[in-house]
Structures are given as C-alpha cells and as structure tokens.
Amino acid sequence: MAQLLQHLINGLAAGTIYALVALGYTMVYGVLKLINFAHGDVMMVGVYMGYATAFALGRQTQKTFLGVVLIFLVAMGGCALLGFLIERFAYRPLREKPRLTALITAIGISFALSYGFQLDIGFLPGAAPRAFPEIIQPTEWLVIGDRDVVVWNWQVMSLLIAVGLMVGLQWLVFKTRFGRAMRAVSYDHRVAALMGIPTDRVIAVTFMIGSGLAAGAGLLYAIKDTSVSPLMGLYVGLKAFVAAVIGGIGHVPGAVVGALLLGLVEEFVVGYAASTWRDAVAFGILILVLLVKPGGLFGRVAAEKV
Amino acid sequence: MSEAVKTLGEREPRPPLLTVEGLKVHYGAIQALKGVVLSVGKGEVVALIGANGAGKTSTLRAVSGMLKPSAGRITLAGQDITGMKAHLLVPRGMAHAPEGRGIFPNLTVQENLDLGAYLRSDTAEIAADQEKSFKLFPVLRERRKQLAGTLSGGEQQMLAIARALLSRPQLLLLDEPSLGLAPQVTETIFRTLREVNAAGMSILLVEQNAHLALSMAHYGYVLETGEVVMAGNGKALLESPEVRKAYLGE
Ligand SMILES: Nc1ncnc2c1ncn2[C@@H]1O[C@H](COP(=O)(O)OP(=O)(O)O)[C@@H](O)[C@H]1O
Ligand SMILES: [Mg+2]
Numbered sequence: 001m002a003q004l005l006q007h008l009i010n011g012l013a014a015g016t017i018y019a020l021v022a023l024g025y026t027m028v029y030g031v032l033k034l035i036n037f038a039h040g041d042v043m044m045v046g047v048y049m050g051y052a053t054a055f056a057l058g059r060q061t062q063k064t065f066l067g068v069v070l071i072f073l074v075a076m077g078g079c080a081l082l083g084f085l086i087e088r089f090a091y092r093p094l095r096e097k098p099r100l101t102a103l104i105t106a107i108g109i110s111f112a113l114s115y116g117f118q119l120d121i122g123f124l125p126g127a128a129p130r131a132f133p134e135i136i137q138p139t140e141w142l143v144i145g146d147r148d149v150v151v152w153n154w155q156v157m158s159l160l161i162a163v164g165l166m167v168g169l170q171w172l173v174f175k176t177r178f179g180r181a182m183r184a185v186s187y188d189h190r191v192a193a194l195m196g197i198p199t200d201r202v203i204a205v206t207f208m209i210g211s212g213l214a215a216g217a218g219l220l221y222a223i224k225d226t227s228v229s230p231l232m233g234l235y236v237g238l239k240a241f242v243a244a245v246i247g248g249i250g251h252v253p254g255a256v257v258g259a260l261l262l263g264l265v266e267e268f269v270v271g272y273a274a275s276t277w278r279d280a281v282a283f284g285i286l287i288l289v290l291l292v293k294p295g296g297l298f299g300r301v302a303a304e305k306v
Numbered sequence: 307m308s309e310a311v312k313t314l315g316e317r318e319p320r321p322p323l324l325t326v327e328g329l330k331v332h333y334g335a336i337q338a339l340k341g342v343v344l345s346v347g348k349g350e351v352v353a354l355i356g357a358n359g360a361g362k363t364s365t366l367r368a369v370s371g372m373l374k375p376s377a378g379r380i381t382l383a384g385q386d387i388t389g390m391k392a393h394l395l396v397p398r399g400m401a402h403a404p405e406g407r408g409i410f411p412n413l414t415v416q417e418n419l420d421l422g423a424y425l426r427s428d429t430a431e432i433a434a435d436q437e438k439s440f441k442l443f444p445v446l447r448e449r450r451k452q453l454a455g456t457l458s459g460g461e462q463q464m465l466a467i468a469r470a471l472l473s474r475p476q477l478l479l480l481d482e483p484s485l486g487l488a489p490q491v492t493e494t495i496f497r498t499l500r501e502v503n504a505a506g507m508s509i510l511l512v513e514q515n516a517h518l519a520l521s522m523a524h525y526g527y528v529l530e531t532g533e534v535v536m537a538g539n540g541k542a543l544l545e546s547p548e549v550r551k552a553y554l555g556e
Pocket of ligand 2: 405
C-alpha cells in the first residue's frame with residue numbers, strides 16, 4: 001500500500017513536468033496547427049541558460065530564493081526570446097506554404113539545436129551531460145511511517161506550478177480578450193485579421209508563452225534529474241508530445257491530464273514491471289488512444305478545413 | 307484593360323470613398339483579376355455581379371487586405387491602402403463579411419460579436435451598438451451563449467453581418483450574403499442593409515443574385531473573367547438586355 005502511494009506521488013511529479021512541456025506543444029498547435037518539434041530542444045536551451053546563470057551566480061547565491069527566481073527568469077525569458085526568433089524567421093515565412101514545409105522545418109530546427117549544442121566551440125557546452133547544480137535543496141516535505149512514503153519539496157513545487165500554470169492558461173484562453181483573439185486565429189487567421197486582430201503578434205506571443213513554459217519545465221526536470229545534456233530536449237519533448245496527443249492536441253486541460261497519465265503509467269511500469277518496458281508502454285498507450293479516440297481523450301476530430 | 311467598359315445610365319455624383327484602379331490578382335500562375343477598375347462613393351451601395359469564378363471574391367479580398375494584389379492601386383478616403391494588411395484596414399473603417407460567412411464556430415455568438423468590436427474600447431457605445439444588432443436580429447440575443455457553429459446558415463449570416471457592423475465601418479464589403487438562405491431571411495438581411503446604408507454606411511455588395519443586388523444598389527459593375535465589362539446605375543443595368551440575358555436568366 002505504501003509502495004503504491006509512493007509510486008503515485010512519483011508518477012504525478014514526473015507527469016507535471018511533462019504537463020508543462022505539453023502545454024507549449026498544445027498552445028502552438030492550437031494557434032498554428034503546427035507540431036513544433038523543436039519545442040523540446042528550446043526547453044533544453046532554456047535549461048542551459050539556467051545552468052549558465054547558476055554558474056555565474058556562484059555556489060552560494062544560486063541556492064538563495066532570489067537566486068532561484070533569477071535562474072528561472074533568465075531561462076524562461078531567454079527561451080521566450082528564442083521562441084520568438086524561431087517563429088519570426090523560420091515559421092512565419094512559411095505560413096502560407098503547405099503545412100508539411102513548416103513541420104520539416106521544425107524537425108530541422110530540433111536537430112540543429114540538439115546537435116549544435118553537442119559542439120564544443122565557443123559557448124556551446126559539448127556532448128557530455130553535466131551535473132545540474134542543486135539549486136533547490138531536496139528536502140522531505142512529508143514523511144509517512146518509517147520512510148514508507150516520502151514526498152519531496154520539489155515534487156510539491158512542480159505540481160503546484162503546473163496546476164497553477166494550467167489554470168492561468170485556461171483563464172487566458174477562455175476569459176481574456178487576448179485569448180479570444182487566440183481562438184479566432186486558431187480557427188482561421190485570415191478571417192481573424194478582418195476583425196482587426198494583429199494575427200502575427202498573437203502567434204508570436206503564443207510562441208513566447210509556450211517556450212517560456214518549456215524552460216520552466218526543463219529546469220524542474222533538470223533539478224529532479226540533477227543533469228543537463230543536449231539530447232534531453234528530444235527525449236522529454238517526445239514524451240510531452242505523446243502526452244499532448246493522448247489528451248487531444250490543442251486542448252489545454254487535455255494536455256495536463258495526458259501528461260499526468262503518462263507520468264503515472266511510466267512510474268508504475270518501472271515500479272512493477274521493468275524499466276526497459278517504460279517507453280514501449282508509453283507509445284503503446286498513445287497508439288491505443290489514437291485507435292479508440294483519434295482526436296485524443298478530450299479532443300474532437302475536427303473536419304479539416306478547406 | 308482591353309476593351310472599353312460599356313456604361314449605362316447616370317451615376318449620382320458623390321465624394322469617392324473607395325477607388326480601385328488596374329487591380330490585378332494572381333493565385334500562383336492563375337490570374338484571377340486582369341485590371342479591375344471600380345469605385346464606391348460615400349453613402350453609396352455598389353453591386354458587383356458576375357458569374358461564378360468571375361473574380362468577385364478576389365476583388366473584395368484585395369480591397370480588404372486579405373490578399374496582396376500583384377498590380378493596381380486602391381485608395382480609401384483618399385489614402386493609398388494598396389497591399390496594406392487586413393488588420394490595419396479595420397481601424398480605417400473597413401469591414402468585410404467574407405465569402406462563406408467567416409464566423410468562428412468554436413466561439414460563442416457573444417464572443418463572435420465581441421470580436422467585431424475588437425479594436426474598440428468605448429464600452430458603453432459597444433453595448434448600445436450590440437443592442438441595436440439584437441434589435442435587427444433578435445435570434446442572436448436568444449443564441450448569445452451558444453457556440454456559433456450550432457447556428458443555422460441564416461443565423462450565421464446574420465451574425466456575420468452584425469459582427470461586421472460592430473466595428474462601425476465606413477465601408478462594408480459583403481460577399482454573397484444571400485447565398486443558401488431562405489427568402490424570408492434574405493429579406494431581413496437586405497432590409498437591414500438598407501437601414502445601415504440610410505444611416506450613411508457605404509456598401510460594396512457582391513451577389514450572384516443579380517436582381518436582388520441591383521435593385522438595392524445605386525450603382526453596379528458586371529465582372530467577367532477578371533475584368534469589368536459593364537457598369538451603370540442599378541436600374542439601368544436591371545433593364546439592360548445583356549444583363550437580363552446573362553444574369554437574370556431571361
Ligand atoms: N485560392 C485560390 N487558388 C487558386 N485559384 C483561385 C483561388 N481563389 C480563386 N481562384 C480562381 O480565381 C478566379 C476568380 O475566383 P473568385 O474571385 O473566387 O470568383 P467569384 O467570387 O466571382 O466566384 C477563379 O478562376 C478561381 O478558380
Ligand atoms: Mg465568390
């Protein structure tokens with residue numbers, strides 16, 4: 001029983017991190033109908049930005065509250081800027097081209113970032129994973145019994161941050177003027193422009209929000225994993241993508257539910273079966289969901305617009 | 307411009323609001339417009355009629371900034387707006403209810419209306435204008451909280467027009483507002499258009515239903531394969547044997 005509870009907690013904690021990355025996928029898909037395959041790699045770059053900031057702050061300052069806030073701000077802000085640049089110079093010129101063109105470009109950017117960061121020249125970090133500093137001292141937030149169940153502070157933090165951001169996003173999308181514009185752009189950006197909506201700006205801001213979220217998620221992941229590597233984006237990005245599709249891509253709460261589900265399933269597979277089965281089960285669930293509900297758990301299969 | 311445009315009847319002189327000269331539009335290798343010339347005066351209703359594929363929709367799209375013309379010049383209230391983006395033309399008084407209605411089915415009726423007033427911040431005035439639209443189309447008030455995609459075709463067209471009016475345009479572009487509607491609904495919509503025109507709004511009206519369009523228009527243009535081939539006041543066009551033969555099925 002205690003073991004089950006522990007797995008439940010670990011699974012939820014892992015799921016919340018997927019959730020934050022999945023939210024970015026789903027938002028960008030929502031407005032552009034583009035699977036931004038570079039999303040995970042943007043996250044990776046964000047983690048390196050956080051890493052560099054922590055390094056610059058030094059061992060003492062990086063652990064202070066202000067230090068941690070600064071690390072998150074630099075990483076999230078830097079990633080928002082990176083997302084803006086990618087959208088502006090890689091995707092926007094392709095907006096009126098067939099969607100496949102943008103998709104292939106996204107894959108190209110993904111590879112450029114994940115392999116570019118393996119180079120060892122200039123500021124690039126090289127291929128070897130590095131230890132991510134313990135900017136948040138892991139402490140036991142809750143201990144049940146004789147250490148039967150342990151809930152760590154960072155697990156609670158991730159969960160709170162993820163749920164908070166999800167609620168915030170839901171509010172942004174459904175209750176604000178900007179969100180209304182986002183949903184209009186999502187349905188048809190040409191008609192949205194006829195309402196006076198600056199569609200390019202709406203799309204750019206959406207990209208920036210999604211990329212900033214990814215950086216935050218990446219830092220939480222790196223803190224948990226205590227490491228950072230150029231390929232982490234491919235891996236986490238893929239998992240988050242699976243989560244977003246399971247939930248119904250384009251659907252904000254769906255992404256979170258899909259991610260939590262994925263986190264739990266992975267944890268239980270590792271806990272009760274074997275860790276080698278983890279990814280196979282994750283993708284198996286994806287296939288199963290797509291077979292039974294092609295639009296994802298919450299998505300509706302929309303008729304393709306002509 | 308190849309041949310001269312045949313002109314019938316007088317046009318009541320008005321200060322120009324919209325002028326279009328030598329407008330060309332290409333879709334890749336396909337040339338949809340070959341030098342369209344037309345104008346709309348202040349307070350005027352101008353009809354643009356023509357067969358399917360003549361280039362009516364392309365003309366409206368170029369005027370409202372939905373697409374970039376490959377040649378030509380467009381002015382609104384004396385200012386060159388050629389190639390300007392659509393969202394920058396809305397604050398200059400352009401509203402376009404596009405072909406196929408262009409409502410957002412994933413948003414509620416109320417949210418669609420709110421988007422019509424997207425650039426306005428005069429909350430009290432917006433509420434008053436919305437009240438007016440609800441008077442014109444009471445069904446929209448009843449359906450306010452429903453997703454717009456659940457409306458019938460006629461209700462969607464009413465929503466499209468109400469939404470366009472909420473930006474308080476000087477010039478309203480309408481692309482086949484009667485398409486697929488029951489005669490009663492068409493009647494309601496055209497009555498509304500007459501009312502807003504009487505209040506001073508200029509209208510450029512694209513219709514396949516030439517009779518309907520020309521009987522309400524002050525002036526009209528006939529478009530054929532990307533060119534204006536005939537122009538004249540609404541009454542004169544309605545009476546012209548060519549128009550009657552080609553567009554009124556006589
Ligand atoms: N998106 C498009 N791509 C390619 N050709 C188009 C497109 N839209 C319109 N056309 C072509 O341009 C011409 C004019 O079309 P359109 O302006 O829609 O005419 P109308 O509204 O009078 O029916 C037609 O030959 C049509 O096939
Ligand atoms: Mg048309």
